Amino acid sequence: MTQQISIRRPDDWHLHLRDGAMLKGVLPETARHFARAIIMPNLVPPVVTGADAVAYRARIMAALPDGMRFEPLMTLYLTEGTDPQDVADAAASGLVKAVKLYPAGATTNSHGGVRNLDRVRPVLERMAEIGLPLCVHGEVTTPEVDIFDREAVFIDTVLDPLRRATPGLRVVMEHLTTAQGVAYARSGGPDLAATITTHHLILNRNHLLVGGIKPHYYCLPVAKREKHRLALRDAATSGEGRFFLGTDSAPHVDALKEHACGCAGCFTATNTMALLAHVFEEEGALDRLEAFTSLNGPAFYRLPPNETRMTLRKGDAATWPDKILTEAGPVTVFDPGFTVHWHVES
Ligand SMILES: NC(=O)N[C@@H](CC(=O)O)C(=O)O
Numbered sequence: 001m002t003q004q005i006s007i008r009r010p011d012d013w014h015l016h017l018r019d020g021a022m023l024k025g026v027l028p029e030t031a032r033h034f035a036r037a038i039i040m041p042n043l044v045p046p047v048v049t050g051a052d053a054v055a056y057r058a059r060i061m062a063a064l065p066d067g068m069r070f071e072p073l074m075t076l077y078l079t080e081g082t083d084p085q086d087v088a089d090a091a092a093s094g095l096v097k098a099v100k101l102y103p104a105g106a107t108t109n110s111h112g113g114v115r116n117l118d119r120v121r122p123v124l125e126r127m128a129e130i131g132l133p134l135c136v137h138g139e140v141t142t143p144e145v146d147i148f149d150r151e152a153v154f155i156d157t158v159l160d161p162l163r164r165a166t167p168g169l170r171v172v173m174e175h176l177t178t179a180q181g182v183a184y185a186r187s188g189g190p191d192l193a194a195t196i197t198t199h200h201l202i203l204n205r206n207h208l209l210v211g212g213i214k215p216h217y218y219c220l221p222v223a224k225r226e227k228h229r230l231a232l233r234d235a236a237t238s239g240e241g242r243f244f245l246g247t248d249s250a251p252h253v254d255a256l257k258e259h260a261c262g263c264a265g266c267f268t269a270t271n272t273m274a275l276l277a278h279v280f281e282e283e284g285a286l287d288r289l290e291a292f293t294s295l296n297g298p299a300f301y302r303l304p305p306n307e308t309r310m311t312l313r314k315g316d317a318a319t320w321p322d323k324i325l326t327e328a329g330p331v332t333v334f335d336p337g338f339t340v341h342w343h344v345e346s
C-alpha cells in the first residue's frame with residue numbers, strides 16, 4: 001500500500017547555519033525542504049546588532065545556490081550591552097523576527113550571553129511592547145546543578161520569574177527536552193510557545209551513552225530519560241498551537257564532534273522531514289504533522305503559512321548521505337538508528 005501525505009511547505013523555527021564554508025555547505029540541506037528558518041545568531045563573533053543581522057542575511061543569501069528559494073528569518077543575540085532602540089528598529093524594518101537569550105556559558109558560543117537579567121530589563125520591556133518574541137535557551141549554568149536537571153531548574157528559577165516580571169513578553173522555549181518543559185509550556189497563555197527538535201523525539205540518554213559514547217548524539221540540552229522523550233512526542237503530535245518544529249540542526253565538523261571534548265549539536269537538516277513522518281506515523285498522528293511543521297510556527301510568529309506544498313511518500317527504505325562534505329570539513333548527518341521509509345517528493 002502506498003501512503004502519501006501532502007502538507008504546506010515546512011519552516012524550521014530554530015536553525016544554525018554558521019558562516020563561510022560551513023554556511024555554504026549546509027544551507028542547501030535546509031533550503032531543499034524548508035521555505036524559511038529562524039537563524040540562530042551564535043556566530044563568532046555573534047550577531048548582536050541590526051547591522052550585524054543585515055550583513056549576515058546578505059551572506060546567507062549569497063551562499064544560496066542558484067534556483068533555490070529560502071527566506072532567512074534573522075535573530076539578534078542578546079547581550080548586556082544590547083540597545084533597545086536598535087532592537088526595535090531592526091524589528092520594525094521587518095529584518096529581525098526574534099531576540100535570542102543565551103545564559104552565559106550554557107551552550108556553543110554563549111560566552112557573550114547574559115549573566116545578569118536585570119541588565120537586559122529595558123530590552124525585554126521594549127520587546128513586550130512591540131510583540132517581538134524572545135527565544136530562550138532554557139538551562140541554568142550553575143556548576144552545582146546536574147546537567148540533566150538544568151532545564152527544569154531554569155524554568156523554576158529563571159524563566160517563570162522573568163515572565164512574571166515582564167508581562168506581555170512573548171517567549172519561545174527553545175528545544176524542549178523535559179516533561180517539566182512541556183507542562184510549563186502548556187501552563188502559559190498565547191504569549192508562550194516552544195520548539196521541539198527532531199532528535200529529541202528520537203533519542204533518550206541511553207541512546208547517547210549505552211554501548212559506547214555516541215558523539216553525534218551529544219547536543220544541548222542533553223537528551224533525557226525515556227519518560228521525557230515520550231512527553232515530547234505527546235506534545236509534538238498533539239496539534240496544540242504552542243508546539244512547533246525547531247530542528248536545532250547544529251553542524252560541527254566531525255573532527256570537533258569526535259574529539260576528547262566534543263562539540264554539542266546534532267545535524268538533522270538533511271533528513272528531518274522523513275524522520276518526522278516516521279515519528280508521527282508511529283504515534284498515529286500523520287494528520288497532525290502539518291500543524292507541527294508548517295502551521296503552528298507561522299501562527300505564533302504572526303506570519304502567513306507557506307502557499308507552496310510538500311508531498312511525503314512511504315516506500316522503499318530511505319537513504320541519505322552519511323556525511324555532508326563541506327569545504328570546512330565533513331559533517332555527519334543524524335542517524336536515527338532505525339530504517340525510515342518516508343521520502344520527500346522532489
Ligand atoms: N544545540 C546544540 O547542541 N548546539 C547549538 C547551540 C544550541 O542550540 O544550544 C550549536 O550552536 O551548536
Ligand SMILES: [Zn+2]
Pocket residue numbers: 107137174175220221
Ligand atoms: Zn540552545
Ligand SMILES: [Zn+2]
Pocket residue numbers: 014015016040248250
Ligand atoms: Zn540551537
